Amino acid sequence: MYVRYIHYFTGIDTTMYIIRNGLSVFIIVIVLVACGVRSPTSAQSVISYNYTFHISRSTLPALFYNDMTYIAHVGAVSSPLVTINGSPVISSTYNLTTGDVVFSSSQTGQVVILFNSAQVPTNMIVQKAPLKDNKAWAWSHGMDDNVNLQNQIDLITAKGWRASLFVIGKDVSPTRQEPGWIIDQPGLVTLINQGWNIGDHTWSHACYSDQTAAEVTDGLAVVQQAVNASAHPDHVVISFAAPCFDTVYDPIFRGLRNGPTTLLVDELGSGSPSLMNIDGGDYMAGGQTATGFTSADFTIGRDTMIESDTTATQVFDWMSANAGPGRHYWFNTLTHGNHEATLGPVLNYADTHYGSRGTNELWMAPEDEIYSYLLVRDSTTVSAGVLTISGSATITPISTAIVSATATIAATATRATTVTPSVVVPGQTNTVHLPFISRPLLVGGTATSTPSSRSTAPLTTVEGLTPTLTLLANPM
Ligand SMILES: [Zn+2]
DSSP states (O other): OEEEEEEEETTEEEEEEEEEETTEEEEEEEEEETTSOOOTTOOOEEEEEEEEEEEEEOOOOOOSOOOEEEEEEOOSOEEEEEEETTEEOSSEEEETTTTEEEEEESOOEEEEEEEEESSOOOSOEEEEOSSGGGOSEEEEEEEETTBSOHHHHHHHHHTTOOOEEEEOGGGOOSSOSSTTTBOOHHHHHHHHHTTOEEEEOOSSOOOSSOOOHHHHHHHHHHHHHHHHHSSOTTOOOOEEEOGGGOTTHHHHHHHHOOTTSSOOEEEOOTTSOSEEETTSSOEEETTEEEEEOOOTTOEEOOBOGGGTOSTHHHHHHHHHHHOBTTBOEEEEEEEOSSOHHHHHHHHHHHHHHHSTTTTOOEEEOOHHHHHHHHHHHHHEEEOOOEEEEEEEEEEOOSSGGGHHHHHHHHHHOOOOSOOOOOOOOTTSOEEEEEEEEEOEEESSSOOOOOOOEEEEEEEOOBTTBOOEEOOOSOOO
16 A cells, blocks of 8 residues: 655655555655656646725716726736626626736726636736727717718718717707708707717807807707607717807806706817827827817817818827827817718728727717716726635646545645735835645645745736735635
8 A cells, every 4th residue: 555645846746655565665756847747736726816996986977978997907817707896797808918807887886806817916906998998099070060961970870980960959950851961850869869979069050249158058958859859868968069169159168067067078179179188198299299188177179171181090090109108099070061072081991990990999989978988087086906815726637537636635735824915015016925836735644744835926006006915715
């Protein structure tokens, strides 16, 4: 008879056979080097972890879009599952190359990311994505004056995209009197149902005279009427575009703002940027400037270059080439009617180069959706994350022969009962010792060894987030 001891060490498996035969005792030690013949007992331990943090949000104006995208770096793990307040998040993706879990939700509360890993997770952080779905840059397009817009609407819809219409209130007829020519109320309702943004372009398009508050409020009433008749009566109208880019409307519009309930997006013209760095700082390169988007009180401009040519594609190229950490862009454009000959190629270029048929770095959305995202983003706070070990570790078998043995090992192994991580200092790289990577294991005998080596896991804080590592349970 013999008793077999199996020890695990990094790179080396030691198998000891103690053979008893009458008065003679023969001890044969066989050392198998990792690069030679590895024992099937060299499987790694897979540990289940919980990474927990909290999302909170300061008071926001009434908005239709409340989604936020988060980027959680977990490293090379398996089966990450995101839950918020106990419910799984559907819009979650995991990229094994980057080690990032990206997910979106409108909820606040407790987030738990459950995953399995054979390695100790390191450098775990959670960040708010600058733009929805962690895209590199955004493009919004608007059309105003509700005249000759149907062909352009069709081009955008054919891409699966949505945009904004800024309507002149008095010209929105209650029924379809002039199909394809004047956008009437049934047409507006259809577009609202499809997720389009409908904005106020005043009641009569008065500019350079008669710019009254009633022009704004009466125009808004028509838009609100269409929203009320739609399948999304909760679609909060927040967009206003001044006719003739008339800046006289600016103080009138701002005077209508009343905390959380009134219009928020103020589209003007001269002096307002149509290309913005939504990370906050201005950026200039190659003669192109992206003006820092700084607050909810920001006014945005409308670039009309698409009405004459397709050079808007050069702005797309510039945004793609210059986007990066601290530089995410938002480009806002405008056309009136009958510009489908240039809008079409620009849409195709954006789609095939940077949309889902290209690099997929473009977030094409109506301006109210992008604007809302920025408001939500800047009002959202993410707490420091806490890493815990959950459940029991299992030793992954690499052959069926070891399966029964691992069950015995788990029942008799000696392991530490308490773990005290080193102090985690915010802003510095911290080292945390975990005792479970290498440990003595026993089958059919008595184990006397103690843990012989430990793993180290650097933990780094990023951008004010203070990660902590807490061990709530033993790894096995
Ligand atoms: Zn106009």
